[in-house]
Amino acid sequence: MKQTGDLNLIKKINKSIVLDYLRRHSPISRARIAELTGLTKATVSSLVNELITSNLAHEIGAGMSSGGRKPMMLHFHAAAGYAIGIDLGVNYILAALTDLSGTLIDEYKLEHQNSSLEQVIELIQASIRVMIARAPQSTYGIVGIGIGVPGISDEQGNVLFAPNLGWQHVPLRNLIENEFNLPVVIDNEANAGAVGEKQFGIGKSAAQLVYLSIGMGIGTGIILKGELFRGSSGFSGEVGHASIQYDGKTCVCGNYGCWELYASENALLEAGRLEFSDPKITLEQLLKLAGEGSLEAKALFTQLGRFLGIGIVMIINTYNPEMIVIGGRIALAQQWLMTPMQAEITKRSHPYPLQQLHVQFSELGSKAAVLGACSFAISSFFSSNKVMVELQSYFPD
Ligand SMILES: [Zn+2]
Secondary structure (H helix, E strand, O other), rough: OOOOOOOOHHHHHHHHHHHHHHHHHEEHHHHHHHHHHHOHHHHHHHHHHHHHHOEEEEEEOOOOOOOOOOEEEEEEEHHHHHHEEEEEEEEEEEEEEEEEEOOOOEEEOOOOOOOOOOHHHHHHHHHHHHHHOOOOOOOOEEEEEEEEOOOOOOOOOEEEEEEOEEEEEEEEEHHHHHHOOOOOEEEEEEHHHHHHHHHHHHOOOOOOEEEEOOOOOOOEEEEEEEEEEOOOOOOOOOOHEOOOOOOOOOOOOOOOOOHHHHHHHHHHHHHHHHHHHOOOOOOOHHHHHHHHHOOHHHHHHHHHHHHHHHHHHHHHHHHHEEEEEEHHHHHHHHHHHHHHHHHHHHHHOOOOHHHHHHEEOOOHHHHHHHHHHHHHHHHHHHHHHHOOOHHHHHOOO
């Protein structure tokens, strides 16, 4: 079908542009939207009226005037629908409910033993049911579900390989879509964390940001020029499986001496089990011991911090980012990790890329990935209702 000149298409595009501005700049007046988009005031007014009718916008009263009549301000109606996000961990499931602007409304967490695929799927479905039950009444209801997984997935939402869960070729999107009849987006949990930090966390102003999710393994989400970088087929960011010791320990990925074998929670616990002769030692216990002054526990964190720094230097040298955000469970140990990590970065990195670089621990903490997963569901809802905004240049108003 030839689309040029299709008035309906142009209108759809313009409507999605107005909606985008409304979502990003609320509260905003019709005149200001016209000014920012280059659309005529009449076009903006008519499109805004349609958005008000569909309950995605509402008027909130008069704003400041720059002379003359005070303009009526518009607000994006974030409570017109809700999104569900799932952060699937190796031993936990964190579910969240947000409104259409990504504001957290409710959350639900449970732990799992990863005993079988069926059990984990059932628990994911159970936590989604809890979130659905807790969602307020709204025009669009639940608009979609986003799931961040600790592994790689394809565009059809199949989890191809999640080594720390022991999953291969799990049709996760189908399994969840068939159960709830809602659109489902599957992505890597570190990608979700990167988007969470970029939209809601300390990464808001950074155009080049690398998010490290450090839990049982290491995942990396890369934002370049403000957008998630997925690589040619969606498998980017597997820096956790770059070797830092060429003949090191064998990894489940098939490589040797991978970074995550030295700098993850798993690595810390392995060393902790040996040091304290306790096969069940946890991160929380090691933190408690370090807090009570245990030199052995502190030394374990120092070693982990150094290994973190060594891998981060690879990231600095590859991407020259403005910001590296460290999230995942290991962020709980920030106070013990920061100094040895920074020392290693300073020692091994060229000084120039460090001048612009901020290495920080996540402020969203364990919520970065789940909020990012909600954001995937929201983006998918709005993109399914609109034509790509980039087409705008073909159809000047
Ligand atoms: Zn590996």
